[in-house]
Amino acid sequence: xxxxxxxxxxxxxxxxxxxxxxxxxxxxxxxxxxxxxxxxxxxxxxxxxxxxxxxxxxxxxxxxxxxxxxxxxxxxxxxxxxxxxxxxxxxxxxxxxxxxxxxxxxxxxxxxxxxxxxxxxxxxxxxxxxxxxxxxxxxxxxxxxxxxxxxxxxxxxxxxxxxxxxxxxxxxxxxxxxxxxxxxxxxxxxxxxxxxxxxxxxxxxxxxxxxxxxxxxxxxxxxxxxxxxxxxxxxxxxxxxxxxxxxxxxxxxxxxxxxxxxxxxxxxxxxxxxxxxxxxxxxxxxxxxxxxxxxxxxxxxxxxxxxxxxxxxxxxxxxxxxxxxxxxxxxxxxxxxxxxxxxxxxxxxxxxxxxxxxxxxxxxxxxxxxxxxxxxxxxxxxxxxxxxxxxxxxxxxxxxxxxxxxxxxxxxxxxxxxxxxxxxxxxxxxxxxxxxxxxxxxxxxxxxxxxxxxxxxxxxxxxxxxxxxxxxxxxxxxxxxxxxxxxxxxxxxxxxxxxxxxxxxxxxxxxxxxxxxxxxxxxxxxxxxxxxxxxxxxxxxxxxxxxxxxxxxxxxxxxxxxxxxxxxxxxxxxxxxxxxxxxxxxxxxxxxxxxxxxxxxxxxxxxxxxxxxxxxxxxxxxxxxxxxxxxxxxxxxxxxxxxxxxxxxxxxxxxxxxxxxxxxxxxxxxxxxxxxxxxxxxxxxxxxxxxxxxxxxxxxxxxxxxxxxxxxxxxxxxxxxxxxxxxxxxxxxxxxxxxxxxxxxxxxxxxxxxxxxxxxxxxxxxxxxxxxxxxxxxxxxxxxxxxxxxxxxxxxxxxxxxxxxxxxxxxxxxxxxxxxxxxxxxxxxxxxxxxxxxxxxxxxxxxxxxxxxxxxxxxxxxxxxxxxxxxxxxxxxxxxxxxxxxx
Numbered sequence: 036x037x038x039x040x041x042x043x044x045x046x047x048x049x050x051x052x053x054x055x056x057x058x059x060x061x062x063x064x065x066x067x068x069x070x071x072x073x074x075x076x077x078x079x080x081x082x083x084x085x086x087x088x089x090x091x092x093x094x095x096x097x098x099x100x101x102x103x104x105x106x107x108x109x110x111x112x113x114x115x116x117x118x119x120x121x122x123x124x125x126x127x128x129x130x131x132x133x134x135x136x137x138x139x140x141x142x143x144x145x146x147x148x149x150x151x152x153x154x155x156x157x158x159x160x161x162x163x164x165x166x167x168x169x170x171x172x173x174x175x176x177x178x179x180x181x182x183x184x185x186x187x188x189x190x191x192x193x194x195x196x197x198x199x200x201x202x203x204x205x206x207x208x209x210x211x212x213x214x215x216x217x218x219x220x221x222x223x224x225x226x227x228x229x230x231x232x233x234x235x236x237x238x239x240x241x242x243x244x245x246x247x248x249x250x251x252x253x254x255x256x257x258x259x260x261x262x263x264x265x266x267x268x269x270x271x272x273x274x275x276x277x278x279x280x281x282x283x284x285x286x287x288x289x290x291x292x293x294x295x296x297x298x299x300x301x302x303x304x305x306x307x308x309x310x311x312x313x314x315x316x317x318x319x320x321x322x323x324x325x326x327x328x329x330x331x332x333x334x335x336x337x338x339x340x341x342x343x344x345x346x347x348x349x350x351x352x353x354x355x356x357x358x359x360x361x362x363x364x365x366x367x368x369x370x371x372x373x374x375x376x377x378x379x380x381x382x383x384x385x386x387x388x389x390x391x392x393x394x395x396x397x398x399x400x401x402x403x404x405x406x407x408x409x410x411x412x413x414x415x416x417x418x419x420x421x422x423x424x425x426x427x428x429x430x431x432x433x434x435x436x437x438x439x440x441x442x443x444x445x446x447x448x449x450x451x452x453x454x455x456x457x458x459x460x461x462x463x464x465x466x467x468x469x470x471x472x473x474x475x476x477x478x479x480x481x482x483x484x485x486x487x488x489x490x491x492x493x494x495x496x497x498x499x500x501x502x503x504x505x506x507x508x509x510x511x512x513x514x515x516x517x518x519x520x521x522x523x524x525x526x527x528x529x530x531x532x533x534x535x536x537x538x539x540x541x542x543x544x545x546x547x548x549x550x551x552x553x554x555x556x557x558x559x560x561x562x563x564x565x566x567x568x569x570x571x572x573x574x575x576x577x578x579x580x581x582x583x584x585x586x587x588x589x590x591x592x593x594x595x596x597x598x599x600x601x602x603x604x605x606x607x608x609x610x611x612x613x614x615x616x617x618x619x620x621x622x623x624x625x626x627x628x629x630x631x632x633x634x635x636x637x638x639x640x641x642x643x644x645x646x647x648x649x650x651x652x653x654x655x656x657x658x659x660x661x662x663x664x665x666x667x668x669x670x671x672x673x674x675x676x677x678x679x680x681x682x683x684x685x686x687x688x689x690x691x692x693x694x695x696x697x698x699x700x701x702x703x704x705x706x707x708x709x710x711x712x713x714x715x716x717x718x719x720x721x722x723x724x725x726x727x728x729x730x731x732x733x734x735x736x737x738x739x740x741x742x743x744x745x746x747x748x749x750x751x752x753x754x755x756x757x758x759x760x761x762x763x764x765x766x767x768x769x770x771x772x773x774x775x776x777x778x779x780x781x782x783x784x785x786x787x788x789x790x791x792x793x794x795x796x797x798x799x800x801x802x803x804x805x806x807x808x809x810x811x812x813x814x815x816x817x818x819x820x821x822x823x824x825x826x827x828x829x830x831x832x833x834x835x836x837x838x839x840x841x842x843x844x845x846x847x848x849x850x851x852x853x854x855x856x857x858x859x860x861x862x863x864x865x866x867x868x869x870x871x872x873x874x875x876x877x878x879x880x881x882x883x884x885x886x887x888x889x890x891x892x893x894x895x896x897x898x899x900x901x902x903x904x905x906x907x908x909x910x911x912x913x914x915x916x917x918x919x920x921x922x
Contacts, residue, residue, distance in 0.1 A: 347389035459489030473571025589757030630898035
């Protein structure tokens, strides 16, 4: 016949012929005939009898597997209508293959027709309800993913949800959740006719059913069943709330295994943006994680996959680390540490793509540890190099150098010769980190070690098409030498001597000759460019002293030390530790002041008791840090504890949080495994001690050849900029009430304010301060403080600043309102300097009222002001009368 016959009618006719006439009836409709004629052994019939053009002759696609062709033929040739779960399993296998593989997509319509036979079967009840529902599931997914439509199948989703909402099987509830996920994606792309309200109502139905089943299930008796229900609940809560969400009818439908998650995650930076209910979700995951130790039969793989996919939006939650660790332990107990490392790496890459490198670092560090076994050592080495790369991207070259050299030291001692190629790769990375840090003489010496190691261990070592890392090495070494020739010619001989052991100098100077033709910049222009591209000043490792520079979280660090081997290695050890710790604490928000940090490093034995000595300075945090010298007999653990102690003390001074809060953050960092970040592998002085004392002596005697100003400040990476969000505990409402209070407080000195405003000199001073950015409440606060301090002085006499005298100053005295009889305050006390001094003291008082702790004898007022301006609303105001309006 020339038309397609519905499958149920075909089966009824065949059954009638068999029962009434005892014959087997074979019906060939248009679909069957065309299918037969497309077979390779019959296609010649179509060519000859139907005059089929060659371009319409189907090719014998070798990509279609034989099992699939056999399965399709078997299903076509079956005499009995499919009814059993086994029949459905066969059809489902073929349907999924045709959906997922373009070369079999031509068969999709036929497979969908076969799947629908489970819904159209006669007599009624021949196919179980469970199989019918599974068929609905497969039809919906195949139609959407294979044909990019939900036409005529949305009712199947509703029917499945109806079924699941009465089911007690967690698998049915998870499948219903998955179908709604597809439905949401199709709705967002304009491929579904349902409404957002209906989508969320159906989602709520299955959530209610899961909650009911959880309430009925005793987790102590049925831990595995409870775990399955919790996993289903988590899957439901991963859905975004689509109410009010904009639809995009032009969006293409993903056909991968994850139809919508990946695209959504790539654009969402938080649970709020993704519109998922984070708190109940994390509570469910936490509940599930706590059950896993006794739910031994629960297959944790699927929930781990989902957790991994959503890690960019879950990672900021307080329970993330605990849930992640529990899931990883469950995976590790089944699949081993290598599987855990793979998952850590996968989560880290997702976090990197989502612009969260600080959270990614924690995952890479965990992967590094889990791969650190003999059979998987290469994975650990690659993780270390990736970690070095992330630190470099964060503009922290000393932490990056530490990890590149750690990888090199472990690779060179690896019992597996296949790891040796990473020795040269690691040293080349270390060279680049020295280059970025401005240690260009060190970098030049290191290039020789890198080239030698690369030549020994790498295959086709100097084929630059095969080893692109050599091209980068050549380029940066050429920049170093060209810069010396043009701006610091006294260094040319030193650089040439350093490069000559491998004859690398000949190649580099030839490259310099070529580059110089286009290098038409003066030193000032070069200095500006290098300040933008590097973290340290070029040739900062020359002269009797050297400096290390970096910036993070509003702080700008300069670490100075004598240019001898032992002290430089100790200074780099300190810088690397500070950088790693700042990265670890950044996500906890330590609220650091926006200021410069000047550290001088010296070496002394354990008899030197004061390891961190602060120097008075109102403009920066300045300290002398004394470290133990490294020796072959040194206690590596003691060196690490000393470094952490020194950096911790500095952070407590830099932070506006209390000492207890910082200690809590440090305790949390150690609980997360921070010690393995800072002390992994051999001690820093050992792995970085590749250059001998003569090298440092040569760099020291080269004279001060640094390019750039002494006050060089390298900008922080975007991930380590000082946060712009409100600080911890800040309430905008409470703060505005405090500003209103300031205006009310100024009425206590109303007569003085009126006198100031009537005086032309005073009005000019106030106008100038306002032009500098002062708000009216700033001006009034400074006036109030000057007036109050004057009256305290008048009341208490010359000893008014002593602690004993100040204890006699009561709140009633401070809040005493002026009257016409109150003695006038001489207006010269309200000079610009006088108001500034009063406002500086008021700034510290305001910071204290906001709950901040500025515990220094010589506080950096400007640093406090910048912090308050940026994060505590200090430049906000409330409606009020203009102070300087015409009187």
